[in-house]
Amino acid sequence: MTATDDSMDDDVFETQEDTDNKLKLLENSIDRKADTRSPTGYRGYKPPTEVLNLCKTNVLDDVQIVIHKTILLGDSGVGKTSLLVKFDTGKFESGKFSATVGIGFTTKVVEVDDTKVKLQIWDTAGQERFRSVTHAYYRDAHALLLLYDVTNKHSFDNIRAWLGEISDYAQDDVAIMLLGNKADCGTERAVRRELGERLAKEYNVAFMETSAKSGQNVELAFHAVAKELKCRRDGHKDPNRFNVQDYIREQTQDNSAVQQCPPCSY
Amino acid sequence: MADFDVEPGAARDNVLVASESFENFEQMSSSLEEIMSVNAISTAAEIEDDTTTNTQEDITHNQENGSEINEKQEDVENSLDWTNKRKHIFVISTAGKPIYSRYGNEDKLAWLFGVMLGLFRYSRDSIKSIHAGDTTYVFLSKKPLILVAVSKTGECVNQLTLQLNYVFNQIVSMLTLKRLTKIYDEKANYDLRRLLTGVDRLIDHLLDFSENEPAFTLGAIQCLPLAISERDSISKIIKDACSKIRNLVFAILLGNNRLISLVQMKKYHLHPADLHLIFNLVQATESLKYSESWTPLCLPRFDNSGYLYAHVSYLADDCQACLLLLTVEKDVFFPLSEAKQKIVEKLRMGNNLEHINTSLAALEESALATGFPELRHYLYKCKSTVQFYQPALCPPYTKNKVRLIELYKRAHQKMHCPTRPLKLSFERSSDEAVFSWDTKGFELYAVFEPLIDTASAINCVSKLLNWIKKREDKLFHLNAYTF
Numbered sequence: 001m002t003a004t005d006d007s008m009d010d011d012v013f014e015t016q017e018d019t020d021n022k023l024k025l026l027e028n029s030i031d032r033k034a035d036t037r038s039p040t041g042y043r044g045y046k047p048p049t050e051v052l053n054l055c056k057t058n059v060l061d062d063v064q065i066v067i068h069k070t071i072l073l074g075d076s077g078v079g080k081t082s083l084l085v086k087f088d089t090g091k092f093e094s095g096k097f098s099a100t101v102g103i104g105f106t107t108k109v110v111e112v113d114d115t116k117v118k119l120q121i122w123d124t125a126g127q128e129r130f131r132s133v134t135h136a137y138y139r140d141a142h143a144l145l146l147l148y149d150v151t152n153k154h155s156f157d158n159i160r161a162w163l164g165e166i167s168d169y170a171q172d173d174v175a176i177m178l179l180g181n182k183a184d185c186g187t188e189r190a191v192r193r194e195l196g197e198r199l200a201k202e203y204n205v206a207f208m209e210t211s212a213k214s215g216q217n218v219e220l221a222f223h224a225v226a227k228e229l230k231c232r233r234d235g236h237k238d239p240n241r242f243n244v245q246d247y248i249r250e251q252t253q254d255n256s257a258v259q260q261c262p263p264c265s266y
Numbered sequence: 267m268a269d270f271d272v273e274p275g276a277a278r279d280n281v282l283v284a285s286e287s288f289e290n291f292e293q294m295s296s297s298l299e300e301i302m303s304v305n306a307i308s309t310a311a312e313i314e315d316d317t318t319t320n321t322q323e324d325i326t327h328n329q330e331n332g333s334e335i336n337e338k339q340e341d342v343e344n345s346l347d348w349t350n351k352r353k354h355i356f357v358i359s360t361a362g363k364p365i366y367s368r369y370g371n372e373d374k375l376a377w378l379f380g381v382m383l384g385l386f387r388y389s390r391d392s393i394k395s396i397h398a399g400d401t402t403y404v405f406l407s408k409k410p411l412i413l414v415a416v417s418k419t420g421e422c423v424n425q426l427t428l429q430l431n432y433v434f435n436q437i438v439s440m441l442t443l444k445r446l447t448k449i450y451d452e453k454a455n456y457d458l459r460r461l462l463t464g465v466d467r468l469i470d471h472l473l474d475f476s477e478n479e480p481a482f483t484l485g486a487i488q489c490l491p492l493a494i495s496e497r498d499s500i501s502k503i504i505k506d507a508c509s510k511i512r513n514l515v516f517a518i519l520l521g522n523n524r525l526i527s528l529v530q531m532k533k534y535h536l537h538p539a540d541l542h543l544i545f546n547l548v549q550a551t552e553s554l555k556y557s558e559s560w561t562p563l564c565l566p567r568f569d570n571s572g573y574l575y576a577h578v579s580y581l582a583d584d585c586q587a588c589l590l591l592l593t594v595e596k597d598v599f600f601p602l603s604e605a606k607q608k609i610v611e612k613l614r615m616g617n618n619l620e621h622i623n624t625s626l627a628a629l630e631e632s633a634l635a636t637g638f639p640e641l642r643h644y645l646y647k648c649k650s651t652v653q654f655y656q657p658a659l660c661p662p663y664t665k666n667k668v669r670l671i672e673l674y675k676r677a678h679q680k681m682h683c684p685t686r687p688l689k690l691s692f693e694r695s696s697d698e699a700v701f702s703w704d705t706k707g708f709e710l711y712a713v714f715e716p717l718i719d720t721a722s723a724i725n726c727v728s729k730l731l732n733w734i735k736k737r738e739d740k741l742f743h744l745n746a747y748t749f
Contacts, residue, residue, distance in 0.1 A: 076463045081553045088556065097553045099464025102561025102576075104553060105599070123557060127463045129440060133562055136597060 065109070067118045068229045069140055070222075073162055074147035075155040076126030079181040082212035083147065084123050087222050092213050100125040102133050110226045117226040138169035143177070143225045150180045150209065153190045156199075163203055175228050175244070176205040183209035183216055206244045220251055273707030274735040275648030275655070279746035281528055282487060282652045283537040283567070298572040301513060301531065301594050354416040355433060355473060358383060360409065361454045366433075366466055368473060372459075382414050395423045406430040410450035411437070419672060422679045425483065429476055432542070435566040436472050439543050440465050443570040471550035472543075478667055479523070483678050484709070486647045486654040487538050490524035491630070494739035496621050500613065501527045501747040504589075507608045509749055511601055514593045515574060517749075521587035521626050523549060525653075529747040537567035538652050548588050554578050555586075558606070560599045563592070577602035581610050585619045586626065632660040636733065641726055642698065644712040645674060646734055648742065655734065655741045662697075670713070677702040677711050692720060701727060 072080040081097045081104070088108055104123040109116050122141070124134040138144075146162055148155040159178065166176065180196045193209055200207030206224065210217040228244040348370050356375070357366035362383045364372035372379075386393055386405055396403040404415040404426040413430040421429075438446060441461060449456050476482040492500075504517045504527060516536055519526040523545055530536060543565070548554060562573035577591040577599060589609065591602045613619050633641040636657065643663060647654035663670040680688050681704040691702045699714040701723055712730070714723055734741065 081556070085553075085556050098467045098551055100553045100559075101547065101551055101563075101578075102559055104557035104559045105603070106557040123553070125464075125561075127461070129461045130561070133560070 065116045065118045066230060066233060067120060068142045068226065069120045069122065070143040070145060070225055071122045071124060071134075071137060071141045072145050072147065073124055073134075073166070074126055074181075075149070075152075075158050078126065078147045078149040078152070078155050079212050080126065080147055081123055083145075083179075083181060083210060083218060083221075084121060086212040086215060086218050090215075092215070094213070099127060102130055103137060108222070110223055112223065112226045112230045115230065117230055119222060119226060121222075135165075135169050138166065139171065141170055141174055142229050143175040144170060145177050145179055145221060145225065146205075147179045147181050147210075148191070148196075149182050150191045150193075150196075151182050151185045151188045156180075156191045156195065159199060173232075175225060175232070176203075177221065177225060177244070178203075178205050178207045179217075179221055180207075180209040182211060182213070184211040184214045206248060208248050220248065224248055224251075273648060273650075273705070274646070274731060274738045275653060275742040275744075276650050276707060277742070277744040277746075280535065280651055281743050281746045282541070283535045284650055284652050298569040298574070298594055301515060301534070352418050353473075353477075354414075355430070355469075356382065356414040356416075357433065357437070358412050358414070359450065359454075359456070359458060360412060361450075363455055363457055365411065365437075365458050365462070366469055368470065383412065386412060394427075402426065404430065406434070408434045410447060421672070421675055422683075424682070424684070425675055425679065428482070429473070432472060432476060432482065432539070433469055435539065436469055436543060436546070437462065437465065438566040438570055439540075439547075439564045440468075442564040442572055443566065444572070468546065468550050472546045475546055475549065476542075478671060480645050480656060480671055480674050481538075481654065482542060483671070483675050484645060484647045484654050485538055486652045487525050487541055488523070488654055488656065489741065489743045490521055490526045490622070490625050491628075491737075491740050492526065492621065492625055494744065496618065497527060497743065498745055498747075499616060500618050500622075501529055501745070503612045503616065503618070504529050504609055505747045505749060507605045507612065508591065511593070511598070511605060511749075513595050514591060514602075514749055516590070516592040518544065518590045518592070519581075519587055520545065520548065520590075521622065525743060526587055526622060527747075528743060529749065532748045534568075536565070540565040540567045544590060548578070548590070554588065555580055558599075558603055565592075577606065579603075579606055581613065581619065581622075585613075585623055587622050630656075630658040632658040633730075634660055638726055638730060638733075640715045640718045640722065641730065642713045642715065643670060644710065644730065646730075647709045649707055649709065651742060651744075653742045673698070673700060673713060674711050676700075678709075681709065692723060699723065703727070 072084060074080055076099055081100050082092060084104075084106060085097075086092050088106055100123055102125055106121045106123065107118055108121060109118050111117070122134075122137050124130070124137075144166060146159065146166070148159050150156075163176075166174070178196060178200045180191060180193065196209065197207050206228075208217050208221060208224075210221055212218060224244050224247055227247060351369050353368070355366070355368040356364075356372075356379065358364055358379045362379060364376060364379050366372060367375055382405075385396075386407070391407055393405050395405065400418050400420070402415075402417050402421070402423065404417070404423055406413040406415075406427055408431075411434060413433055415426040415430055417426055441449075446458075449458070449461075481488060500519065504519065508514050508517055508529070515531045515534060517527075517529040518536075518541070519528075525541070528536065544563075547563070553559075558577065558579040561576050561578065563576045564570060564573050568574070572594075574592045574594060575596055575598070577589075577593075579589055581587045581589055589606060591605065593602065610619075613622075633643060642660060643657060645654055645656050659667060659670070677691070677693075677700050680691055681702055687704070688702070689704050691700075693700050693702075694716060696716060698716050699718050701710070701712040701714065703710045710727065710731070712723075712727060714726070718726075738744070
C-alpha cells in the first residue's frame with residue numbers, strides 16, 4: 001500500500017532567501033499545524049463543531065497577528081529551557097532538562113491590549129561550543145531575554161560578556177531584558193537583587209527576577225517583551241510611549257513593594 | 267537446522283553500513299567534503315586508514331593483589347561507595363588534564379589520573395590492559411585523549427575498548443576530531459571541560475545505555491516492528507517531502523529507541539555506531555520534546571572532521587516519534603521545518619501516525635508468547651543489514667536486565683574472541699542454558715531454561731529461525747530509500 005497522494009505534491013520547498021517569505025511560510029505552517037492537530041490522530045476523527053468554530057475564528061484572528069522573534073540567552077544551566085517550558089506549558093520539573101543542544105524553536109501567542117502577538121522564541125544552548133550556531137540567530141531577533149542564575153555568581157559575572165556579544169551580533173535597537181532566574185532559591189542566593197538592578201541600569205535595559213519553579217514573573221517577562229515590541233511596531237514615538245521598566249514596576253508593585261530598590265541617594 | 271537461501275532479515279539494499287561489531291574505530295570516512303562538492307565524481311574509496319596501526323600488543327600484567335588505586339580511597343568522598351562501583355570510566359588529556367570521570371568529581375581524582383598517566387607513559391603508550399584479580403584495567407589512546415576503563419563486570423578487553431571508543435566518539439560528535447586536535451595542538455594543557463559542558467550527562471547516559479542495550483555489543487540496530495508496506499509508505503513520504511532540499515544527507519525517524527525509517531542520500535550510508543550516538547542524544551535530551559531544535563552534530567564514522575546540521579523534532583503531540591533531518595547546510599532550519607510539517611501532514615493523512623502509535627504502544631511479545639515455552643530470550647542479528655531483533659524481556663530478567671546483557675556479552679565474546687573464535691556453543695549452568703551460533707549470514711544468541719536438553723534446544727532454534735524468516739519484513743528495515 002502506498003498511501004501517498006501524488007496530486008498533493010507541490011513545489012513549496014524552493015530555498016527561500018527572502019526572510020519575509022520565510023516568515024509567511026512559517027506562519028502558514030504554524031496555522032496549519034493548529035488546524036490539523038487532533039487529540040487522537042485516528043482516521044475519521046471529527047472535532048466537535050464548537051471546536052471547529054473556534055479554529056475558524058482563530059484563523060481569522062491570525063491574519064492580524066504580529067510576529068516577534070525573541071531569543072533566550074545566558075550561561076549554561078541558568079534555566080532558559082525551564083523558563084520557556086514554564087511559560088509555554090505551565091509546568092516545572094526540577095532537574096529534568098539536560099543541556100539544550102544547539103537551538104530550540106517554540107512559538108507562543110500572547111494577547112497584548114486585545115491584539116495577538118505571536119512570539120517566536122529561540123531557546124539557545126548556553127555552552128560555548130554552540131556559539132557559532134546561536135550567533136547566526138541574533139541578527140533577526142527583536143528581543144533578547146538575557147538570563148543569569150541568582151545562585152550562581154559566575155553566571156552573573158558573565159552577563160557583561162553576553163552584553164558585549166549582543167552588541168556585536170544583534171541589531172542596535174533590539175529590546176533587551178535582564179532576568180535573574182531561580183529567585184525562589186532562599187538562602188542559596190549568591191547575587192543580590194540590587195546588583196542585578198544596578199547592572200541593568202548601567203546598560204539601560206529592563207530587569208526583573210524570575211523563577212521558573214514558582215512561576216514568579218515568568219508570564220510578566222514574556223508579556224512585557226511582547227508589549228514593548230508591539231508598541232515599537234505601532235510606532236509610538238512620543239515621549240510618553242510605553243516604557244517597559246515602568247510597566248514592570250507597575251506590575252510588580254503589588255507583590256514586591258518590599259523588594260524595591262531603595263533610592264540610591266539619601 | 268533450518269535451511270535458507272538467504273538468512274532471515276537479509277535485504278538486497280543495505281540500509282546501514284555493515285560492520286563487525288569488534289572492528290576498530292580507526293576507519294573514518296570523509297564524506298562531508300564530497301557532498302559539498304556535489305557534482306564531483308566521488309570515488310568509491312572513502313575510507314582512509316588512520317595513521318595509527320593497531321599492532322600494539324596486549325601487555326598483560328597479572329598482579330597478585332588489587333592495585334594501589336584502591337588504597338588511596340580516603341581521598342575521595344564516599345570512598346567505599348566509589349571504589350565499589352562496578353565500572354569506572356575516565357578520560358584524560360595526553361597532558362594529564364582531567365576531562366571526565368563517570369563517578370565522583372574528576373578534579374578530586376587528580377592523583378588517580380597521575381597514576382594512570384604515569385603507568386601509560388612508563389609503558390611507552392603501548393599498554394592496553396592490566397588484569398588484577400577480578401578487575402580489568404583497559405587503556406585506549408585516542409590522540410589527543412586517553413581513555414581508561416576499570417571494570418569488575420567480567421567483560422573482556424575488546425568489549426571495554428568498544429565502550430571507550432563510544433565515549434571518544436561521543437566527545438568527537440560534539441566537537442569534531444579536527445577541532446579537538448587543533449585545540450590540543452595550540453594548547454596542550456587546555457581544559458577541555460570548558461567546551462564539554464553538558465556532554466558529561468550525554469556520556470553518563472551513553473554508558474548506562476550501552477550496559478542496558480544489546481545493540482552496542484552487537485553493533486546493530488533494532489527496528490520498530492511495522493508492516494513492510496507501512497514502513498515503505500513512511501519512507502516514501504519522507505523521501506518525497508525532502509527530495510527538493512539540496513544537500514540533505516539523512517532523514518531518520520525513530521521511536522522508543524527503535525528505528526522506524528531511514529532515508530539517505532545516494533551513495534552514503536549511516537554507520538550503526540553513529541546511529542547509536544543519535545539514539546543516545548535523542549533519549550538523553552529531554553528539551554527536544556518541547557521545541558523544534560537545530561544543532562550541529564558530528565557523526566564520527568561518517569566524517570569526523572566536520573559537522574552535519576540536524577533539525578530535530580517530535581512528529582506531533584500525539585505521536586512521540588522523533589524525526590531528524592541531517593544536512594550539510596548551515597542555515598536551512600526553515601526549509602527543513604517546512605518539510606517536517608509536510609511530512610507530518612502526509613503521515614497523518616495516510617494514517618501512518620496511527621500505525622506508528624500502535625506499534626510504539628504495543629509491547630513486544632516475549633518468546634514465550636510467540637510459542638517458544640523453553641526459550642527465555644534471544645538476540646538475532648542479520649549481519650548484512652546490521653539489524654537485530656530481540657523479544658520482550660521475561661522473568662527472571664525483567665528486574666535485572668544487566669545480568670542478561672552480561673550473559674550475552676560473554677557469549678558474544680566467545681564467538682568473537684580473536685585467538686580462538688567459536689562458531690557454535692551450547693552452555694548450561696544452574697541458572698540458564700545459553701546457545702550461541704555464528705554463521706556467515708547471522709548471529710543468534712538464545713537463553714533457555716536450564717533443564718532443556720540439547721536436542722530440543724536445537725529443534726527450538728530451528729523453529730525460531732523459521733519464525734523470524736516469516737516475519738522478517740515486519741521486524742527489519744528491508745528496503746532502502748534514497749533522496
